[in-house]
Amino acid sequence: MFYFIGLGLGDAKDITVKGLEIVKKSKRVYLEAYTSILTVGKEKLEEFYGREVILADRDMVETQSDEMFEGSDTEDVSFLVVGDPFGATTHTDLVLRAKEKDLEYRVIHNASIMNAVGCCGLQLYNFGETISIVFWTDTWKPDSFYDKIKRNRDLGMHTLCLLDIKVKEQSIENLMKGKKIFEPPRYMSVNTAAEQLVEIIQRKKEEGEKDLAFTEDTICIGLARIGSETQTIIAATFTDMMTVDIGAPLHSFVIPGELHPLEKDMLKLFAYNDDVKQY
Amino acid sequence: MFYFIGLGLGDAKDITVKGLEIVKKSKRVYLEAYTSILTVGKEKLEEFYGREVILADRDMVETQSDEMFEGSDTEDVSFLVVGDPFGATTHTDLVLRAKEKDLEYRVIHNASIMNAVGCCGLQLYNFGETISIVFWTDTWKPDSFYDKIKRNRDLGMHTLCLLDIKVKEQSIENLMKGKKIFEPPRYMSVNTAAEQLVEIIQRKKEEGEKDLAFTEDTICIGLARIGSETQTIIAATFTDMMTVDIGAPLHSFVIPGELHPLEKDMLKLFAYNDDVKQY
Structure with a gap:
């Protein structure tokens, strides 16, 4: 069986009991390491599971899935x-490739930012x-997401903004030289998100647009390390959100x-300050 | 500390390792027993946790929270x-009441149908x-949700439909007599959901409405016991969905x-049949 196992959002202990049992009995254990991170790294997971964890980068998941699937018809792979x-x-995509090979798969679900964001108090529905x-x-400077925010706001709905993660990126120089040297990972902060969004509305204002999706004074929400012990949530105006410090990644924005x-x-x-408390 | 702990969607082992550790060291453990169910009951949970679990019905959660909070300033309550x-x-609501009393709370997140529904292959975003x-x-026969489905469909978006659960309901007769006798719990199936929805569009058609949100031939998705070993997902037309058998509750509908x-x-x-395979 090929198992897709969610790890949740905090640290090693956010795996489910069922997930942990499967990891412990799997022949090989891969960790998808390019779209999100926990507050702990691979070593902590290995220590907690008592076994080796193989890092799977985008290249491996997208082009070497056969290697990952190997043996999962007779044994368990996580x-x-x-x-x-x-x-x-x-x-x-990986599910479809497994099914093409007639492999069985199972999913062990866990919390995602898509539902855990409810902890800020806004209703998921x-x-x-x-x-x-x-x-x-x-x-x-793409800004096509602005129209979606506008549409959500016009309908009275909240918008969850997932913030960019750059892992194993090459500089243009190294890419051109064909050097497999990677830049340090970068995780977008709520500060950068607020800055980019404010730049968009300022541009729209200059272009004479009147019915803006939000202004610098609109209250928005910054979330950091949701699910971990150091989880931080802050509600502030866009202006304040550009400078608040909510610490290490991952951040999300609402x-x-x-x-x-x-x-x-x-x-x-x-609330960041009285502006929000009187909201 | 007062802990809100998600149990996930399947059975006792879908709790996270962190959640289980907290349950084991809590002074009292309450189980919210009126908005959803696992595939196992309170007894299985008690056996797995090795301790007593107190069922909390709507009445207890909404009116006796003081009792639930008791002692959580110095000890752990789950x-x-x-x-x-x-x-x-x-x-x-319970979070706000805890904060009013200056009690600390923490949330242990888990999978919800709101994110686990992604297992049917539709993208959550x-x-x-x-x-x-x-x-x-x-x-x-309320049908106000029809307009929301229409709006989502017009925008090209998917709609998750949460299906009704009736627990501890009294018949009108017993209610009027003041007898605390409760009807057996009822969980809406995808069959009933499809029937009600088809009745709505038939009514709309009779009223001359042309631009309907869907027809009897539209493909929809029925989900049962997501996250459990017997999880079942079926894609079929509304007509077929009225009669498919996907087994015991809980069901959801997309x-x-x-x-x-x-x-x-x-x-x-x-796919339920070739209609869907050729889709």
Whole structure:
């Protein structure tokens, strides 16, 4: 059996009891290591599981799945995914390749940021489409997600923004030289997300657009390390969100739509300052 | 500390390792027993945890929270919730009451149907607003959720439909007589959900409405016991969904919007018949 096992969001102990039992009896254990991270690394997981964990980068998952599947028709192989295997990142592609080879698979679900975001007090069923915000470069500043935020806000719905992760990226120089030297990983902070979003509305304003999705004074929510002991949630204006310090990655970002009174009361628990408390 | 602990969706072993450790050291352990169920009951949980579990019905959670909180300023008390504590059912109300009393709380997240539904192959970020479908009676047939399905479909988005659960309900007769006799629990099946939805579009058709959200031939998805060993997923037309047998509760229901090629390929894995395979 080929198992997709969600690890949840915090540390090694956020795996389920069922997931842990399967890991312990698997012949090989892979860890998907390019779309998300826990607050602990591979070594801590190996120590907790009492066995070797093989890091699976994008290249391995996308082009060497045969190697990963090997032997899973007669023995157990585990593929570990931070969060849930069908959460923010989905591994349907790998499922389809397994089925093509007539391999059985099973999924051990876990918390994902897609549902754990409910801890900020906003109701999950009031969220509209989820968006991803990518790192801008000097020459590439995509803003197509703005229209989705606008649409959600117009419908009174909240928007979960997943923030970019760059792992095993090469500099253009090294890429051109064909050197397999990788840049240090980068994880987008809520500061960068707020900055990029404010830059978009400033541009829209300059272009004369009147009905903006939000302003610098709109309350938004920054979340860090959800599910871990050091989890931090803060509700602040976009202006304040550009400079707040909520610590190490991973960060996520929420732009609320219409707020139910209970949702407002919850947000006040995470208020950055009196602007939010009087909200 | 007052802990909100998600149990996930399958059986006793879907709790996280961290959650289990907290349950074992808690002074009292409550199980929220009115918004969802696992495939196993309280007794199996007690056996697995090696300790007593107190069933908390709606009345206890909504009116006797002081009793539940008692002692949690100096000791640990656990409140277990099927799925995630902030998933399909949210317990923000209880969080706010704890904070009013200056009690600390912590959340141990887990899978919820709100993210585990991704196992049917539809991408979570393409889901629009989640809706709830309630049991109709002879005289009460609410259909306000239809407009939300329509809106999601018009935007090309999928709709997760949470299906009604009736636990500890009194018959009108017993209610009027003041007798605390409760009806057996009822869990809506995908058959009933499909029937009610088809009745709505038939009514709309009779009223001359042309631009319907879906027809009897639209493909929809029925899910049963997600996360358990007997998990069943089926993709079929609304007509077929009225009669398919996917077994015991809990069921959930999905109405897809626009489908990405990968999503189509995944749905074919769960095809009820050739209508869906050729989809």
